[in-house]
Amino acid sequence: MKHASRTHRKTLRRRNAARRRRLFAKQFHSRAFVAFVHAQPCVVKGCTRPSECMHVVSRGAGGTWRELVPGCRTHHGLQHNGGIAWFQRAFQVDLTEAAAELCQKWARP
Numbered sequence: 111m112k113h114a115s116r117t118h119r120k121t122l123r124r125r126n127a128a129r130r131r132r133l134f135a136k137q138f139h140s141r142a143f144v145a146f147v148h149a150q151p152c153v154v155k156g157c158t159r160p161s162e163c164m165h166v167v168s169r170g171a172g173g174t175w176r177e178l179v180p181g182c183r184t185h186h187g188l189q190h191n192g193g194i195a196w197f198q199r200a201f202q203v204d205l206t207e208a209a210a211e212l213c214q215k216w217a218r219p
Contacts, residue, residue: 143178146216150180153208154201157182164189166205179208 147163161180181189189197198205 143216147178147180147212150212150215152182152185153179153203153205154181154185155203157185159184162186164205166194166209176213177206177209179205179212 144163148161150161151157152159152161153164159182161182163178164181164186166177166179167174185197185201188200192200194205197203
């Protein structure tokens with residue numbers, strides 16, 4: 111049995127470094143902002159687990175850093191599995207409002 115010939119491709123990381131930097135700046139602002147989001151408590155009331163960045167509007171749909179909220183790994187996974195509308199209803203949280211508050215907090219010195 112013959113194997114189909116495959117062309118060798120460079121990794122995405124090396125080939126598109128400039129594109130990756132532009133996307134990171136659009137989607138996450140800066141490493142300092144990511145650290146700031148990680149330092150915030152999870153958007154779900156009463157949750158004390160460490161936070162990561164959760165997008166209110168998915169990155170594929172054009173979400174930017176202004177639509178980030180802090181969420182623990184568990185709640186981030188639930189948001190992905192259940193969808194944003196379900197997540198907001200289930201946990202009684204307005205993610206758009208939370209993202210706006212986070213941006214205001216970041217803007218304050």
